Amino acid sequence: xxxxxxxxxxxxxxxxxxxxxxxxxxxxxxxxxxxxxxxxxxxxxxxxxxxxxxxxxxxxxxxxxxxxxxxxxxxxxxxxxxxxxxxxxxxxxxxxxxxxxxxxxxxxxxxxxxxxxxxxxxxxxxxxxxxxxxxxxxxxxxxxxxxxxxxxxxxxxxxxxxxxxxxxxxxxxxxxxxxxxxxxxxxxxxxxxxxxxx
Numbered sequence: 200x201x202x203x204x205x206x207x208x209x210x211x212x213x214x215x216x217x218x219x220x221x222x223x224x225x226x227x228x229x230x231x232x233x234x235x236x237x238x239x240x241x242x243x244x245x246x247x248x249x250x251x252x253x254x255x256x257x258x259x260x261x262x263x264x265x266x267x268x269x270x271x272x273x274x275x276x277x278x279x280x281x282x283x284x285x286x287x288x289x290x291x292x293x294x295x296x297x298x299x300x301x302x303x304x305x306x307x308x309x310x311x312x313x314x315x316x317x318x319x320x321x322x323x324x325x326x327x328x329x330x331x332x333x334x335x336x337x338x339x340x341x342x343x344x345x346x347x348x349x350x351x352x353x354x355x356x357x358x359x360x361x362x363x364x365x366x367x368x369x370x371x372x373x374x375x376x377x378x379x380x381x382x383x384x385x386x387x388x389x390x391x392x393x394x395x396x397x
Contacts, residue, residue, distance in 0.1 A: 226292035
């Protein structure tokens with residue numbers, strides 16, 4: 200019988216898990232920056248929002264498989280094994296990212312927070328319309344915590360140009376400042392109502 204090295208195996212397993220988590224955190228941003236909740240048991244997750252709406256979902260499995268043949272084990276080195284681990288982490292990251300995007304897509308459609316430009320180029324007006332539809336939080340100093348904008352990589356340069364125009368054109372700078380002030384007042388009203396209830 201071959202000797203068993205439980206401490207070594209545990210350390211190796213922890214190192215592999217950390218490597219996978221690091222890759223997933225990089226590839227699934229900004230979702231990886233959200234608070235995580237471990238659910239140890241149960242068949243469903245239920246979220247009850249402040250407005251009383253309920254989202255009830257079964258858990259979703261995100262999994263990947265790593266298979267090494269006997270020949271691969273004999274002929275490969277640690278770097279070869281880690282390449283396989285990295286491929287598995289990338290596969291799981293793609294699944295998780297797709298799941299999160301699907302949930303967001305469903306949620307924004309349900310509440311009507313979709314800005315459809317109808318195949319036309321994105322404009323600063325569209326950005327204003329988008330920000331008008333979202334709830335903005337502010338810190339204690341009253342600074343806005345604006346959301347992360349996500350887009351397909353093919354749209355990145357177009358969006359950068361629109362945001363540059365949005366930030367430099369005096370008309371849009373003024374309208375953006377007015378929008379932020381309206382959002383700040385909405386936030387103050389929400390905070391006041393929350394404190395009165397609590």
